[in-house]
Amino acid sequence: MRHADICILGAGPAGATAALHLANAGHRVTVLDKATFPRDKVCGDALSGKVLMELRRIDEALPAKLAAWPGQIPSWGIDFFAPNGQRLSVPFRPRYNPDTEAPAGHVARRVDFDHLLVDELRQRPEVELLEGIAVADHRLGADGRWQLLDAANQPIITARLLLVANGAQSAFARQIGGHALEPAHHCAGLRVYYRGVRQLHPHNFIELHFLPDFLPGYLWIFPLPDGAANVGVGMLTQEVSRKRVNLRERLHELLTTHPKLRERFADATPEGPVRGFGLPLGSKRRSLSGNGYLLLGDAGSLIDPFTGEGIGHAMISGRHAADWAARALAANDTSARLLQGYDAAVYRRLGKELRLSHGMQRLLRWPSLFNFVANRAARNPTLAETLSAMFLDLDLRERLRQPSFYLRLLAGK
Template identity: 60%
Template sequence: MYKTDICILGAGPGGATTALHLAQKGISSLLIDKATFPRDKICGDALSGKVVNELRRISPELPELFSREQAVQVPSWGIHFISPGGQKLSVPFKYNYKPEEDAPAGYISKRIDFDNFLIEQVRLRPEIKLIEGADITRYERQRDGSFTLSDKEGKIQVEAKLLIVANGAQSAFTRHVAGLQQEPEHYCAGLRAYYKGVEGLDKDNFIELHFYKDFLPGYFWVFPLPNGFANVGVGMLSSAISSKKVNLKKEMLRMIETHPELQKRFGNAELIGDIKGYGLPLGSKKRSLSGDNYMLVGDAGALIDPFTGEGISNAMISGRWAAEQASNCLEQQDFSAAFMQAYDKAVYNRLWKELKLSRQMQKLLNYPWLFNQVANKATKNQALAETISCMFNDLDLRERLKQPSFYFKLLFN
């Protein structure tokens, strides 16, 4: 039996970040995960500049520490968007970047390695009690609002005043206690595979997003990894998969085997391991992220970017705010749903504008001709290319994507 003020379910980036921020405040927590680290996690493996910033918020030296782990990561300097018409739009994360001088804006690292990097930081903190290999399946609320938790066998029991739920997209707590349901319009299905020997990977490790006209509104990706590996996958809204009766695995293999460019690049490539599937609850609508004595963090709170599919940074951001709210709860000894609303407000104040804009960008996939036009113009117009590059770091610039005048000028100037 463990008694604790704060129990965190799930030791991925969201849960680990929460525990580390609490430790920085001198607050103890119990961190539980059903796996034993290092463990794999099905993901695109891209770590954006937002992830780097969140590492820095945990501790200023963490980005530099991670950059030294050269066997497990590659620095990434941007994104290649390949339009339905085959036009490549290259968007650096920083315009006029210099790899030999600038600190990387982002990285690509297998989740087995990145998550373990965070867990190694957790192991250094005496304030954090980490329990691995414990699958919590029972949640019982006590009269005072606190929770009693246990695993299937009843070998582990936990009493916690505050529960921070960071155990991912398939969280039973999210569905059965918090009441968040899977909605096909706000849910994406994805497949991920690891290949070795894919040709034509970018020298500066730009990630590739291919929007093939025969696979819209889905996309195909290729992300470079260390040691000649690449993360290769596809993603599509669940509602589209259902309405179009799409078999994602068949479509992914079909594109590799039949699209001329992919056929050439994958000609000598080797599939390493299995093609694995996963679900992405998208942050394309606001949901309740908390209630009496609990908060939802990251994928458990459906905070994944609707356009890029990125979830790691938003998990870490919500974890940071969960730690802040938990500190306030302990100070005030108030764990009520009303008091917990400050957490929802803080998370959406930081993320909603961005999530809403990404939802608009997602809808652009319904207009492939417009996508082609943007890509075509940007390859010929340096000012437009720079503007699009800045959009990835400047939300005010990204607001232009919502304005009809932006497209009018683009089409007729």
């Protein structure tokens, strides 16, 4: 049986980020994943500016390596489609120039992006990567070490500190971290890859469609390399239950009957099956640590409740987890009390943004308000640029929650 100071469950973006930061600091770490890479994971596949920033923090060369990776395309913004059909184009950077600037974001299938990160892990001598290892149980021993066991109840490894980054369905997060599925803070989603979707944005803007009878959910279309697109729907789990929505049937209906979508999908063909997934949203603050463990990424319920972004938040949590894991080992203290510093660090970075996104999610209960802002922005370049800047400036984004913002719009200001 193996013994480690730090064991990371999951080699996705959260776990890989933590492992690479720990390796950069000279710490040895063992990473376990039940999958063998490359492997697919159901996801929207968008890589935001946060992802690029976190890659740069790991290694200055990684953003360029991603840009050269054949499995990605650069993306320069988001097209929001209001309930009335009005398109609101929001570049990630105002007045961007794709010919002279580095991309502000990318879109890449998770099978490709995660493979890029795992490839980095495999090159680091400080990292022991164990693939195809399924953990069935976790036990905290009297000596304060975690013991991980397989399905036959045989020990796999013991560790002083567990960094739990094994995704939205993490048994550890539910059973030990106390992250029960709460329908008001959880999103049900479907994803399918298509080829032949028409009228994709020339600069690969990702699309979010807020359709009148599908609120507070939305449909997305994200362009991918080689003419493919990631297409899916997401809706709060409590609304799926309350409205008795069959997401699979609803997705098919929208793509084949919606006046604007049916034309774009008339010659499109699905590539593989429709796959479902659940997203634990960061619309509620939860505990991220306990005696000898930290919860990262989706296992920590850190997904943006408005846009559904999870990868950037996962990588941010991975960076802070590496920092606090190193502090705990240096202090010879893996107690819950010390590790609460990790919770504070993550929410200091993401807390305000998650609260604002939750507020924007609730605004979807008033589709006429969304229509109003989209109509005004379509005629007012200054307002459109302000909305673009809101993706980079949280203080600007907070204006969307203030009644005075809409009063000024009514007055034409």
